[in-house]
Amino acid sequence: MRTSLLSLSLLTLALAACQPHAPNATPAGGDKAAPAAAQASQADQAFADLSKRWLDGWLRLNPVNATQVGDHRFDNEMDDLSAAGRQKALDFNRKLLAELDAIDAKQLSRENQVDALILRNQLQGDIWSTETLQSWAWDPQIYSGLAGGAVYNLMAREFAPLPQRLKSATVRMGKIPALFAQMRENLDPTRVPKIHAETVAKQNNGLLELIDQFITPNAGQLSGEDRKQLDAAVAQLRKAVAEQQAWLDKTLVPNAKGDFRIGAAMYDQKLKFSLNSALSRGEIRQRAEAEMQRVRGEMYGIAQTVLKDKPGAPQMPAQPTPEQQQKAIEAALELAYAEHPKRDQVVDFAKRTLAQATAFTREKNLVSVPDDPVKIILMPEFQRGFSVAYCDSPGPLDKGLDTYYAISPIPDDWSDAQVESFLREYNDRMIHLLSIHEAMPGHYLEGAHSAKFPSTLRAVLRSGLFAEGWAVYTEKMMTDAGYLGGDPLFKLVQLKFYLRTISNAILDQGIHVDGWSREQAMELMTKQAFQQEREAAGKWVRAQLSSTQLPTYFVGVQEHFDTRKAAEAKLGDKFDLKAYNDKVLSYGAPPVRFVRQLMLDQPIE
Numbered sequence: 001m002r003t004s005l006l007s008l009s010l011l012t013l014a015l016a017a018c019q020p021h022a023p024n025a026t027p028a029g030g031d032k033a034a035p036a037a038a039q040a041s042q043a044d045q046a047f048a049d050l051s052k053r054w055l056d057g058w059l060r061l062n063p064v065n066a067t068q069v070g071d072h073r074f075d076n077e078m079d080d081l082s083a084a085g086r087q088k089a090l091d092f093n094r095k096l097l098a099e100l101d102a103i104d105a106k107q108l109s110r111e112n113q114v115d116a117l118i119l120r121n122q123l124q125g126d127i128w129s130t131e132t133l134q135s136w137a138w139d140p141q142i143y144s145g146l147a148g149g150a151v152y153n154l155m156a157r158e159f160a161p162l163p164q165r166l167k168s169a170t171v172r173m174g175k176i177p178a179l180f181a182q183m184r185e186n187l188d189p190t191r192v193p194k195i196h197a198e199t200v201a202k203q204n205n206g207l208l209e210l211i212d213q214f215i216t217p218n219a220g221q222l223s224g225e226d227r228k229q230l231d232a233a234v235a236q237l238r239k240a241v242a243e244q245q246a247w248l249d250k251t252l253v254p255n256a257k258g259d260f261r262i263g264a265a266m267y268d269q270k271l272k273f274s275l276n277s278a279l280s281r282g283e284i285r286q287r288a289e290a291e292m293q294r295v296r297g298e299m300y301g302i303a304q305t306v307l308k309d310k311p312g313a314p315q316m317p318a319q320p321t322p323e324q325q326q327k328a329i330e331a332a333l334e335l336a337y338a339e340h341p342k343r344d345q346v347v348d349f350a351k352r353t354l355a356q357a358t359a360f361t362r363e364k365n366l367v368s369v370p371d372d373p374v375k376i377i378l379m380p381e382f383q384r385g386f387s388v389a390y391c392d393s394p395g396p397l398d399k400g401l402d403t404y405y406a407i408s409p410i411p412d413d414w415s416d417a418q419v420e421s422f423l424r425e426y427n428d429r430m431i432h433l434l435s436i437h438e439a440m441p442g443h444y445l446e447g448a449h450s451a452k453f454p455s456t457l458r459a460v461l462r463s464g465l466f467a468e469g470w471a472v473y474t475e476k477m478m479t480d481a482g483y484l485g486g487d488p489l490f491k492l493v494q495l496k497f498y499l500r501t502i503s504n505a506i507l508d509q510g511i512h513v514d515g516w517s518r519e520q521a522m523e524l525m526t527k528q529a530f531q532q533e534r535e536a537a538g539k540w541v542r543a544q545l546s547s548t549q550l551p552t553y554f555v556g557v558q559e560h561f562d563t564r565k566a567a568e569a570k571l572g573d574k575f576d577l578k579a580y581n582d583k584v585l586s587y588g589a590p591p592v593r594f595v596r597q598l599m600l601d602q603p604i605e
Contacts, residue, residue, distance in 0.1 A: 044109055067150075121273060133262075138192050147207055215230070303331065346426065374403040374444045388407065391438045391442070392404035422532065446589065464552050504550040
């Protein structure tokens with residue numbers, strides 16, 4: 001969910017979107033209502049001004065993210081993670097939080113009440129992250145991500161002529177060595193988890209891959225002094241990456257002794273800021289465990305159907321023991337695992353599934369389908385090792401730029417057994433689901449709709465909870481609509497994919513709060529959620545490298561399910577699925593609870 005193009009003039013125009021809706025007309029003869037209307041208008045104007053100043057200041061403090069969002073005023077700049085840079089950001093966030101506290105939220109329009117709560121969560125979260133979580137002192141991924149993003153965000157999309165982007169990349173490449181120096185200065189190896197250090201050590205040279213892919217082949221676009229500066233910046237960066245690799249291998253990795261588990265107190269605070277949901281950790285765990293049992297029961301029913309009368313089928317009584325349920329579901333899934341693409345055909349097969357999912361979505365009239373382009377690409381090396389696929393959308397203000405559906409290739413050094421495990425997990429039907437989730441009608445479609453944002457602030461602070469929940473919601477919606485002809489094995493694999501969503505929420509808590517071992521995590525994933533060893537092993541690594549992100553899928557989809565049920569109950573026979581889905585997407589991807597409150601005229605809280 002990346003972003004791009006926004007010139008200064010466009011930014012000025014777009015920030016007008018932060019202006020409140022016109023206040024309600026004053027009732028005829030309602031002299032007493034006039035002061036109230038004026039007060040409401042004054043509060044909305046104060047918030048609009050605050051929103052614009054926050055966005056401008058935040059983008060200045062986060063120039064790599066600004067390029068991603070689409071503000072290109074800062075394409076020559078790099079984030080400052082030095083002590084002085086962090087203090088500057090803290091002072092900015094505290095000042096604006098105090099100003100936000102001074103605005104009477106009750107006097108704001110409903111849309112602005114939502115944005116005010118989103119902004120408050122962002123400001124408080126940024127302050128907490130710097131002062132309490134202090135990831136700048138123990139997570140090297142922050143620095144490697146910035147270094148890669150500094151180049152990738154400039155070069156991956158054609159938001160400006162190539163020579164202009166190359167000049168910006170020249171300046172940024174010259175500043176990456178300083179970022180590496182800040183990384184070495186800030187990180188305390190005794191606090192850095194070993195898994196974080198090892199992962200970044202593997203990713204480090206991926207920065208050179210970006211140079212070889214985007215910069216070197218296009219260097220001829222520059223000439224004279226510009227070309228000399230580009231060549232010098234590339235040479236300096238290659239030297240800096242080599243020096244950084246030596247430091248990572250010889251200093252950071254050997255001395256990394258931190259605990260990747262953040263503990264219950266820190267987890268609960270981070271969960272609140274990350275999800276912006278009404279559900280607590282305990283409520284999430286309770287709902288996830290109950291849902292896992294329900295889904296496994298539904299999968300057993302499908303297994304009874306697809307295995308009926310098959311030679312060697314396990315016993316499948318109406319009331320199975322846990323062991324009988326497990327064996328039946330595993331046997332049914334084997335039928336799906338047997339159909340998968342070859343090692344070198346995964347990306348081509350994904351392209352076909354994307355076309356099929358797009359055609360089906362249109363045919364069934366499930367939601368309005370945009371015409372914005374989407375491309376399937378190999379995941380850049382510097383981003384590999386965290387997930388198998390992701391959707392990389394253009395900036396919220398960009399029009400017509402490509403969305404990337406990125407897939408990580410199978411590593412060359414994997415054994416035949418590891419490859420087979422991976423392909424059993426990512427079988428034909430699972431790749432169909434992956435394309436539904438990441439692209440159509442999942443992330444890609446949602447991102448295209450969300451670009452038509454009600455406010456710039458909401459567009460920039462697009463909710464991961466909304467986005468991931470929507471993507472999972474569409475998996476069930478497509479299945480219910482009869483995708484692949486109502487194939488029962490597709491339904492079975494969809495439920496297995498949903499089990500992954502459920503187990504993600506349990507796994508995250510289990511590891512970071514309950515201190516689960518690798519064995520406990522693998523048992524949940526491979527046994528209870530039927531994941532293949534390669535998928536589960538990768539998720540074990542991912543869960544160590546992050547916290548509170550994995551629950552976004554489950555919490556998001558639960559809130560989407562709850563919102564739809566409430567809308568169906570309110571509208572009854574008048575409920576129309578396409579109209580409902582389009583309405584949900586029209587709010588610009590705020591946390592899902594705000595969608596429900598806005599749509600159903602509930603109090604904003």
